[in-house]
Amino acid sequence: MSETKEQILKIRDLDITFQTTAGSVHAIRGVNIDLMKGETVAIVGESGSGKSVTMKAAMGILASNAKVTGGTIEFSYHHADGTPQTVDILTKDKKWIRRHINGKRIAMVFQDPMTSLDPTMTIGKQIMEGMIWHFKTPKKEAWDKAVELLKEVGIEDAEKRMKNYPHQLSGGMRQRVVIAIALACNPDLLICDEPTTALDVTIQAKIIELIRRVQKERGISVIYITHDLGVVAKVADYVNVMYAGKIVEKGMINEIFYDPKHPYTWGLLSAMPDLDTADERLYTIPGSPPNLLNEKPGDAFAPRNQFALEIDDKADPPMFQVTDTHYAATWLLDPRAPKAEMPPELKERIARMKKEAKIDDGE
Template identity: 55%
Template sequence: MEKLLDVKNMHVSFDTYGGEVQAVRGVNFSVNKGETLAIVGESGSGKSVTTKALMKLIPMPPGRIKEGEILFEGRDLAKLSEKEMQKIRGKDISMIFQDPMTSLNPTMKVGNQIAEGLIKHQKMSKSQAKARVKELLELVGIPDAENRMKQYPHQFSGGMRQRVVVAIALACNPKLLIADEPTTALDVTIQAQILELMKDIQKKTDAGIIFITHDLGVVANVADRVAVMYAGRIVEIGTVDDIFYNPKHPYTWGLLGSMPSLDAEDAELYAIPGSPPDLLNPPKGDAFAPRNEFAMQIDREQEPPLFKVSDSHYAATWLLHEHAPDIDPPEAIKKRMAAMASTGSGKGDRV
């Protein structure tokens, strides 16, 4: 597969009165054309900062890309000026934000908001843009598009507003689509429709997608690969089957164990003790060590590298060292893994 995006050793920091907050600390990942990479983790793990940094949407200052490369089709976005980035945002890379009401201008008609990108990036005339807006609204499943494009955001339901945001993101046929928890505020039915829409459009355009979510059920249905983030780092990355059926990092075990399942025999959920670290002063060694019941002395002294599990699967845990003790996931997690395997919740059963 052709590589679309390649992020190498990216560090993102925010300078505050209290000091430097190291929000993203040496992240590496790639996205191929036509591929969906899901980034998962608790709130504050660095998911949204990572993807906003790709588009240089973090406020600078106080935010800054401290180190690393963001290679998009071989071009390092980290070195581009704001004027150069404006030519890429919306055209080559688009983003669907979590809350459509903060993404849409309440004083502008929906049609005009979608047309903006078409006129700026595609150099369309107003009449051409109007015809394309109608096509886009129909594409995302909004009926009576001719009249709806003349209405304001408050005249749309939550699900319809999110469809409008998707239409804006797709207007210029981007090569990379970043979706930052795009279905969190929607009910299950509308959520499924939006996810189905994104996958359908991806098949038609061969776009790469980065999907940020905390919902592992969504991940199982949409992703090809999964990156698990904790304390500003990717602690495990692999295919959907790697992460769901053969997780290696204790943090990934905790995330899977906390996921409700109707098929698990034991209804009790696994709870990860403690809370994420303060990235103003990141802990020495493995940041997850204070919450890890399987932590060893080395976890408190040295940060683990990404150990290779297979050609597609890597995890940053000292448990994978050749001299580490052989430790299995907790029983609650094993039950959920067995339940997922029995119902085919992995890659083979995606929408």
């Protein structure tokens, strides 16, 4: 770990507003994310918290009614001859991004494989397309590479599957094909947007394992977008917890799981299904996410926060530093704030998780 890691993605003060018929929606509010080469960062939060929008901005594929009102997205990569380059993606036009970034250096695995695959094209053609477009790979070579990729992502009878259409495959196989397409141009960064949502639990585990294996073998960086903290525990090095377009807590995986500081993170961890809990009902965070059409002063989470202080209605909390790698935006960390403990049920659950982790480590 002593070697200094190379930074691949650096997002600073990203601000995005959507123009809608009802008015402007301030969807992303000052987001900062760092990603190093070979690492996995997870972005966690409820639907609508801004996870996917942030990453679509990094790929230059925002909707036409989105306006970036501030910030930078610096992406660092190496050219074929080894010379390093860092670009601010927000300053580039769509054509340049398509040619140099999308699929070639940053690839995305979307939620639903059926919407990201072309139903009129064979699987083989869809995997070969990127190689031919970006690298002018000869057809025969692209075909052989595509067959290898299908084998790499665990699809049996790859030669035969190349001629199949998406509807002829199961959901799990389609998701594997989407991953093969994403890997076709050997990208530096793989963004996985809820890659297991539409799949059953056993297939989910296999897809997660597949992404982990590919990452290890190829040394690529991965960003996971998910609302499922169970998935995060298996894959991430660092976690960013997002709420209402802001990052409210970030830290290393163990810090977020075993020593969370933000009441929203407490809620997310409490909402994870747990077989050992005495309570028969599954915990849910009260209330619902705010409507970003009418922005209110103060902390966006305050109306749902049982630990909210008076200041939460007046001022947005800054990021308080807990350790060198752990930060949380909650007034509870202010030295003047009354002491608030995490709910006792969550405390017990974390103690159990720690114990299980120790057992696993000792196996």
